[in-house]
Amino acid sequence: MAKHVKRELSEAALAMIAERFKVLAEPMRLKILHAVWDDERTVGEIIGAVGGLQANVSKHLGVLQQAGLVARRKDGLRVFYRIADPTVFDLCEVVCESLHDRLSQQIDEIQPRGAARRRA
Amino acid sequence: MAKHVKRELSEAALAMIAERFKVLAEPMRLKILHAVWDDERTVGEIIGAVGGLQANVSKHLGVLQQAGLVARRKDGLRVFYRIADPTVFDLCEVVCESLHDRLSQQIDEIQPRGAARRRA
Protein backbone atom coordinates (compact mmCIF):
# COMPACT_ATOMS: atom_id res chain seq x y z
CA MET A 1 0.00 0.00 0.00
CA ALA A 2 2.20 2.78 -1.28
CA LYS A 3 1.66 6.27 0.05
CA HIS A 4 0.75 8.65 -2.71
CA VAL A 5 2.92 11.66 -3.27
CA LYS A 6 1.21 15.03 -3.21
CA ARG A 7 2.88 17.05 -5.92
CA GLU A 8 2.63 20.79 -5.64
CA LEU A 9 0.62 21.82 -8.65
CA SER A 10 0.47 25.31 -10.07
CA GLU A 11 -2.61 26.82 -11.59
CA ALA A 12 -1.11 26.28 -15.04
CA ALA A 13 -0.29 22.66 -14.32
CA LEU A 14 -3.84 21.97 -13.20
CA ALA A 15 -5.15 23.59 -16.36
CA MET A 16 -2.96 21.36 -18.51
CA ILE A 17 -4.00 18.24 -16.64
CA ALA A 18 -7.66 19.20 -16.92
CA GLU A 19 -7.17 19.82 -20.61
CA ARG A 20 -5.77 16.34 -21.10
CA PHE A 21 -8.74 14.83 -19.32
CA LYS A 22 -11.09 16.96 -21.39
CA VAL A 23 -9.67 15.52 -24.58
CA LEU A 24 -10.42 12.04 -23.28
CA ALA A 25 -13.88 12.99 -22.01
CA GLU A 26 -15.62 12.23 -25.26
CA PRO A 27 -16.98 8.81 -26.24
CA MET A 28 -16.31 9.40 -29.92
CA ARG A 29 -12.67 10.21 -29.26
CA LEU A 30 -12.30 7.14 -27.06
CA LYS A 31 -13.83 5.11 -29.86
CA ILE A 32 -11.30 6.55 -32.27
CA LEU A 33 -8.43 5.71 -29.93
CA HIS A 34 -9.88 2.23 -29.64
CA ALA A 35 -9.89 1.95 -33.42
CA VAL A 36 -6.16 2.68 -33.66
CA TRP A 37 -5.32 0.83 -30.45
CA ASP A 38 -2.96 -1.76 -31.90
CA ASP A 39 -2.13 -0.48 -35.36
CA GLU A 40 -2.22 2.62 -37.49
CA ARG A 41 -5.35 3.17 -39.56
CA THR A 42 -6.45 5.50 -42.31
CA VAL A 43 -9.17 8.04 -41.65
CA GLY A 44 -11.47 5.98 -43.85
CA GLU A 45 -10.88 2.86 -41.81
CA ILE A 46 -11.43 4.78 -38.61
CA ILE A 47 -14.71 6.18 -39.91
CA GLY A 48 -15.79 2.67 -40.82
CA ALA A 49 -14.95 1.49 -37.31
CA VAL A 50 -16.52 4.28 -35.28
CA GLY A 51 -19.43 5.22 -37.49
CA GLY A 52 -19.81 8.95 -37.71
CA LEU A 53 -19.66 11.69 -40.27
CA GLN A 54 -16.31 12.14 -41.88
CA ALA A 55 -16.07 15.79 -40.90
CA ASN A 56 -16.58 15.02 -37.23
CA VAL A 57 -14.09 12.19 -37.14
CA SER A 58 -11.57 14.45 -38.81
CA LYS A 59 -12.16 17.16 -36.25
CA HIS A 60 -11.77 14.72 -33.39
CA LEU A 61 -8.58 13.42 -34.91
CA GLY A 62 -7.33 16.98 -34.99
CA VAL A 63 -8.06 17.40 -31.31
CA LEU A 64 -6.33 14.14 -30.45
CA GLN A 65 -3.30 15.09 -32.48
CA GLN A 66 -3.11 18.58 -31.01
CA ALA A 67 -3.07 16.95 -27.60
CA GLY A 68 -0.24 14.67 -28.70
CA LEU A 69 -2.26 11.50 -28.20
CA VAL A 70 -2.13 10.41 -31.82
CA ALA A 71 0.31 11.04 -34.67
CA ARG A 72 -0.27 11.48 -38.42
CA ARG A 73 1.46 9.93 -41.37
CA LYS A 74 0.49 10.90 -44.85
CA ASP A 75 0.82 8.52 -47.79
CA GLY A 76 -0.59 9.63 -51.08
CA LEU A 77 -4.21 10.47 -50.68
CA ARG A 78 -4.59 8.68 -47.40
CA VAL A 79 -3.64 9.73 -43.90
CA PHE A 80 -2.72 7.20 -41.26
CA TYR A 81 -3.19 7.85 -37.57
CA ARG A 82 -1.66 5.93 -34.70
CA ILE A 83 -1.33 6.18 -30.93
CA ALA A 84 1.47 8.60 -30.09
CA ASP A 85 1.18 8.59 -26.31
CA PRO A 86 0.99 5.12 -24.80
CA THR A 87 -0.20 6.48 -21.48
CA VAL A 88 -3.71 6.46 -22.91
CA PHE A 89 -3.58 2.69 -22.45
CA ASP A 90 -2.81 3.08 -18.77
CA LEU A 91 -5.41 5.78 -18.27
CA CYS A 92 -8.19 3.71 -19.80
CA GLU A 93 -7.05 0.63 -17.93
CA VAL A 94 -7.11 2.42 -14.59
CA VAL A 95 -10.52 3.95 -15.22
CA CYS A 96 -11.96 0.64 -16.40
CA GLU A 97 -10.82 -1.12 -13.25
CA SER A 98 -12.08 1.65 -11.03
CA LEU A 99 -15.50 1.57 -12.67
CA HIS A 100 -15.61 -2.18 -12.48
CA ASP A 101 -14.81 -2.12 -8.79
CA ARG A 102 -17.42 0.53 -8.15
CA LEU A 103 -20.14 -1.32 -9.97
CA SER A 104 -19.27 -4.60 -8.26
CA GLN A 105 -19.49 -2.84 -4.95
CA GLN A 106 -22.89 -1.40 -5.81
CA ILE A 107 -24.12 -4.86 -6.77
CA ASP A 108 -22.98 -6.22 -3.42
CA GLU A 109 -24.73 -3.42 -1.62
CA ILE A 110 -28.02 -4.31 -3.25
CA GLN A 111 -27.71 -8.09 -3.37
CA PRO A 112 -25.11 -9.27 -0.85
CA ARG A 113 -25.72 -12.96 -1.59
CA GLY A 114 -22.94 -12.94 -4.20
CA ALA A 115 -20.60 -14.65 -1.77
CA ALA A 116 -17.02 -14.99 -3.06
CA ARG A 117 -17.26 -11.76 -5.00
CA ARG A 118 -15.24 -9.27 -2.98
CA ARG A 119 -12.66 -7.06 -4.68
CA ALA A 120 -9.73 -8.85 -6.24
CA MET B 1 7.69 -3.45 -22.63
CA ALA B 2 4.35 -5.06 -21.95
CA LYS B 3 1.90 -5.36 -24.81
CA HIS B 4 -1.28 -3.51 -24.04
CA VAL B 5 -4.49 -5.46 -23.97
CA LYS B 6 -7.27 -4.23 -26.19
CA ARG B 7 -10.46 -4.70 -24.21
CA GLU B 8 -13.65 -4.93 -26.15
CA LEU B 9 -15.62 -1.89 -25.10
CA SER B 10 -19.34 -1.43 -25.54
CA GLU B 11 -20.96 1.87 -26.32
CA ALA B 12 -22.13 2.08 -22.71
CA ALA B 13 -18.68 1.33 -21.35
CA LEU B 14 -17.15 4.07 -23.45
CA ALA B 15 -19.78 6.49 -22.21
CA MET B 16 -18.96 5.65 -18.61
CA ILE B 17 -15.24 6.03 -19.18
CA ALA B 18 -15.78 9.35 -20.91
CA GLU B 19 -17.97 10.47 -18.04
CA ARG B 20 -15.22 9.71 -15.56
CA PHE B 21 -12.76 11.74 -17.58
CA LYS B 22 -15.25 14.57 -17.87
CA VAL B 23 -15.50 14.81 -14.10
CA LEU B 24 -11.74 15.21 -13.93
CA ALA B 25 -11.62 17.68 -16.82
CA GLU B 26 -12.11 20.72 -14.65
CA PRO B 27 -9.29 22.64 -12.97
CA MET B 28 -11.46 23.59 -10.02
CA ARG B 29 -12.37 19.98 -9.34
CA LEU B 30 -8.73 18.94 -9.59
CA LYS B 31 -7.92 21.70 -7.13
CA ILE B 32 -10.55 20.34 -4.77
CA LEU B 33 -9.14 16.83 -5.06
CA HIS B 34 -5.73 18.30 -4.39
CA ALA B 35 -7.11 19.96 -1.24
CA VAL B 36 -8.30 16.66 0.20
CA TRP B 37 -5.38 14.66 -1.17
CA ASP B 38 -3.97 13.39 2.10
CA ASP B 39 -6.69 14.03 4.64
CA GLU B 40 -10.38 14.77 4.94
CA ARG B 41 -11.40 18.44 5.03
CA THR B 42 -14.54 20.40 5.71
CA VAL B 43 -16.20 22.34 2.94
CA GLY B 44 -15.06 25.53 4.62
CA GLU B 45 -11.45 24.39 4.62
CA ILE B 46 -11.70 23.35 1.00
CA ILE B 47 -13.14 26.72 0.03
CA GLY B 48 -10.25 28.38 1.83
CA ALA B 49 -7.78 26.24 -0.06
CA VAL B 50 -9.18 26.52 -3.56
CA GLY B 51 -10.58 30.04 -3.48
CA GLY B 52 -13.98 30.12 -5.10
CA LEU B 53 -17.55 30.87 -4.19
CA GLN B 54 -19.15 28.52 -1.70
CA ALA B 55 -21.97 27.58 -4.03
CA ASN B 56 -19.59 26.51 -6.77
CA VAL B 57 -17.35 24.47 -4.53
CA SER B 58 -20.40 22.75 -3.12
CA LYS B 59 -21.65 21.95 -6.59
CA HIS B 60 -18.28 20.56 -7.65
CA LEU B 61 -18.17 18.45 -4.51
CA GLY B 62 -21.54 17.08 -5.48
CA VAL B 63 -20.25 16.11 -8.90
CA LEU B 64 -17.18 14.46 -7.42
CA GLN B 65 -19.27 12.52 -4.94
CA GLN B 66 -21.79 11.44 -7.55
CA ALA B 67 -18.87 10.08 -9.54
CA GLY B 68 -17.64 8.20 -6.49
CA LEU B 69 -14.34 10.05 -6.35
CA VAL B 70 -14.92 11.60 -2.93
CA ALA B 71 -17.00 10.56 0.08
CA ARG B 72 -18.94 12.65 2.60
CA ARG B 73 -19.01 12.49 6.38
CA LYS B 74 -21.28 14.78 8.28
CA ASP B 75 -20.47 15.97 11.78
CA GLY B 76 -22.79 18.56 13.27
CA LEU B 77 -22.92 21.54 11.03
CA ARG B 78 -19.84 20.62 9.11
CA VAL B 79 -19.37 18.16 6.29
CA PHE B 80 -16.05 16.44 5.70
CA TYR B 81 -14.96 15.23 2.30
CA ARG B 82 -12.21 12.78 1.51
CA ILE B 83 -10.87 10.83 -1.47
CA ALA B 84 -13.01 7.75 -2.00
CA ASP B 85 -11.35 6.38 -5.12
CA PRO B 86 -7.56 6.19 -4.90
CA THR B 87 -7.22 5.71 -8.64
CA VAL B 88 -7.38 9.49 -8.96
CA PHE B 89 -3.84 9.49 -7.64
CA ASP B 90 -2.70 7.17 -10.40
CA LEU B 91 -4.58 9.05 -13.08
CA CYS B 92 -3.05 12.39 -12.14
CA GLU B 93 0.37 10.81 -11.81
CA VAL B 94 0.19 9.26 -15.26
CA VAL B 95 -1.02 12.47 -16.87
CA CYS B 96 1.62 14.54 -15.13
CA GLU B 97 4.38 12.30 -16.38
CA SER B 98 3.00 12.23 -19.88
CA LEU B 99 2.80 16.01 -20.00
CA HIS B 100 6.26 16.34 -18.58
CA ASP B 101 7.68 14.01 -21.22
CA ARG B 102 5.86 15.85 -23.97
CA LEU B 103 7.11 19.25 -22.88
CA SER B 104 10.67 17.97 -22.48
CA GLN B 105 10.52 16.58 -25.97
CA GLN B 106 9.26 19.89 -27.34
CA ILE B 107 12.12 21.68 -25.62
CA ASP B 108 14.59 19.31 -27.23
CA GLU B 109 13.04 19.89 -30.63
CA ILE B 110 13.57 23.62 -30.33
CA GLN B 111 16.90 23.64 -28.52
CA PRO B 112 18.66 20.30 -29.02
CA ARG B 113 21.74 21.30 -27.03
CA GLY B 114 20.29 19.67 -23.89
CA ALA B 115 22.47 16.62 -24.40
CA ALA B 116 21.69 13.73 -22.02
CA ARG B 117 18.01 14.55 -21.98
CA ARG B 118 16.33 11.92 -24.12
CA ARG B 119 13.25 10.13 -22.82
CA ALA B 120 13.78 7.75 -19.88
Place this chain on the structure above:
DNA sequence: CTACTATATTGCTAAACGGCAAACTAGTGT
Protein backbone atom coordinates in the same frame (compact mmCIF):
# COMPACT_ATOMS: atom_id res chain seq x y z
C1' DC C 1 -39.16 30.23 18.57
C1' DT C 2 -35.23 33.31 16.99
C1' DA C 3 -30.77 34.06 15.49
C1' DC C 4 -26.73 32.25 13.57
C1' DT C 5 -23.54 29.21 11.05
C1' DA C 6 -22.29 25.66 7.52
C1' DT C 7 -23.65 23.63 3.46
C1' DA C 8 -26.79 22.70 -0.45
C1' DT C 9 -29.96 23.95 -4.15
C1' DT C 10 -32.07 26.80 -7.81
C1' DG C 11 -32.38 30.08 -11.58
C1' DC C 12 -29.81 32.85 -14.66
C1' DT C 13 -26.36 33.97 -18.23
C1' DA C 14 -22.40 33.38 -21.11
C1' DA C 15 -18.95 30.47 -23.12
C1' DA C 16 -17.43 26.00 -24.92
C1' DC C 17 -18.28 22.20 -27.84
C1' DG C 18 -20.22 18.37 -30.71
C1' DG C 19 -22.88 17.26 -34.73
C1' DC C 20 -24.36 18.60 -39.38
C1' DA C 21 -23.76 20.48 -44.05
C1' DA C 22 -21.20 22.70 -47.40
C1' DA C 23 -17.02 24.38 -49.22
C1' DC C 24 -12.18 23.72 -49.64
C1' DT C 25 -7.46 21.32 -50.35
C1' DA C 26 -4.49 17.89 -52.01
C1' DG C 27 -3.11 13.80 -54.49
C1' DT C 28 -4.10 10.51 -58.44
C1' DG C 29 -5.38 9.04 -63.08
C1' DT C 30 -6.77 10.07 -67.97
Place this chain on the structure above:
DNA sequence: ACACTAGTTTGCCGTTTAGCAATATAGTAG
Protein backbone atom coordinates in the same frame (compact mmCIF):
# COMPACT_ATOMS: atom_id res chain seq x y z
C1' DA D 1 -7.03 20.35 -68.16
C1' DC D 2 -10.80 17.50 -66.00
C1' DA D 3 -12.76 14.26 -62.99
C1' DC D 4 -12.37 11.58 -58.93
C1' DT D 5 -11.08 10.28 -54.27
C1' DA D 6 -9.41 11.15 -49.29
C1' DG D 7 -9.29 14.48 -45.76
C1' DT D 8 -9.75 19.04 -43.77
C1' DT D 9 -11.91 23.40 -42.67
C1' DT D 10 -15.74 26.55 -41.85
C1' DG D 11 -20.23 28.30 -40.40
C1' DC D 12 -24.32 27.41 -38.01
C1' DC D 13 -27.28 25.42 -34.34
C1' DG D 14 -28.51 23.22 -30.04
C1' DT D 15 -26.93 21.37 -25.70
C1' DT D 16 -24.12 21.41 -21.77
C1' DT D 17 -21.98 23.57 -17.99
C1' DA D 18 -19.25 26.76 -14.88
C1' DG D 19 -19.73 30.78 -12.34
C1' DC D 20 -22.71 34.03 -10.02
C1' DA D 21 -26.49 35.48 -6.92
C1' DA D 22 -30.13 34.45 -4.17
C1' DT D 23 -32.73 31.27 -1.63
C1' DA D 24 -33.29 27.04 1.08
C1' DT D 25 -32.04 23.43 4.42
C1' DA D 26 -30.04 21.68 8.64
C1' DG D 27 -27.77 21.87 12.87
C1' DT D 28 -26.49 24.77 17.05
C1' DA D 29 -27.12 28.20 20.67
C1' DG D 30 -29.80 31.44 23.39
